[in-house]
Amino acid sequence: MQEKRGVLFWMVIVGLFLTWVAMPALAGEAQPPEGKVAAVNGSVISRVSFDRELSGVRQRFSSMGKPLSASKLQELEKKVLDNLINIELLYQQSRKVRTKVDDAEVSVQFETLKKRFPTEAEFKNAIKKMKLTEAIMKSQIRRGIAIQRFLDKKMLGKGEVSEEEIKAYYDRHTYLFKKPEQVRASHILIKVEPGANEKNKAKARKKIEKIRQRLIRGEDFGALAKEFSQCPSSAKGGDLKYFGRRQMAKPFEDAAFALKVGELSDVVETRFGYHLIKLTDKKPVSTYSYKDMKDRIRKNLMREKIRVEVSNYVQELKRTAKIEIFLEKDAK
Secondary structure, eight states: OHHHHHHHHHIIIIITTOOTTTSOOOTTSOOOSTTEEEEETTEEEEHHHHHHHHHHHHHHHHHTTOOOOHHHHHHHHHHHHHHHHHHHHHHHHHHHTTOOOOHHHHHHHHHHHHTTSSSHHHHHHHHHHTTOOHHHHHHHHHHHHHHHHHHHHHTTTTTOOOHHHHHHHHHHTGGGGEEOOEEEEEEEEEEOOTTOOHHHHHHHHHHHHHHHHHHHTTOOHHHHHHHHOOSGGGGGTTEEEEEOTTSSOHHHHHHHHHSOTTOBOOOEEETTEEEEEEEEEEEOOEEOOHHHHHHHHHHHHHHHHHHHHHHHHHHHHHHHSOEEEOHHHHHO
């Protein structure tokens, strides 16, 4: 049962675009009649709550480097409003069946949110910028828990996935389960501070070239790494374990993936300084087994089934609800 609750929780957050966990919306909060963007069975969704929700979503797009054109923004506004309406409808249903939420549960989730911030001061500053209060946040957390609990009961058993469905998905989508090429390497780093002058760079370069000559003469790489490397990996003889592409600085990655197992690189320069790299193993592209992926596929299929069920349920609620949209009037 606990696993199904987790599935439903993430379905609500992702499938319905619910963002109260990261940036609580204020749908259903007592608001003056002016500046409303919608009403759901008489419950007002204010312009304040809509703008806050929209701002949070726009910030996410911005952080991903995705610019929003005027048409995209208009589309996004409609989605945000639709999301707020969906949430309000679900919350109203949770109240109809008298879904109970304990104060202790609210407090636990509230404290979890606070812990995302390094200090109390940073937390208070963040909610102040969002024009929130702790009371409002706790109110929205309570609403979120109520919706989650209501859906747990409403959707119980509707996300079941058979073994045949899981295997069929795996067989049709093996390209999704590719394990990328990986290498294992050890390195020795002689640091060069950002903005270092040519004299200091030359000194570091000379030092690592001398170490390279010692390696060519047959000295042990691990021992020299422990003695000279200025990377924390020196304690383990320079071992960086396995890594794939785009996990290391580009010059380092290019050099490492070009080596043969057992081969030593030339001096490689990155923003950290100068490196010597020794390749210790290489794993070619492969495919994760059905056994490895079975549980993940099952959870994903379960989420999708429940997402569809909840979406259909919300559409049913909309057909009988009185929903008034004032967004376009309010924006003029």
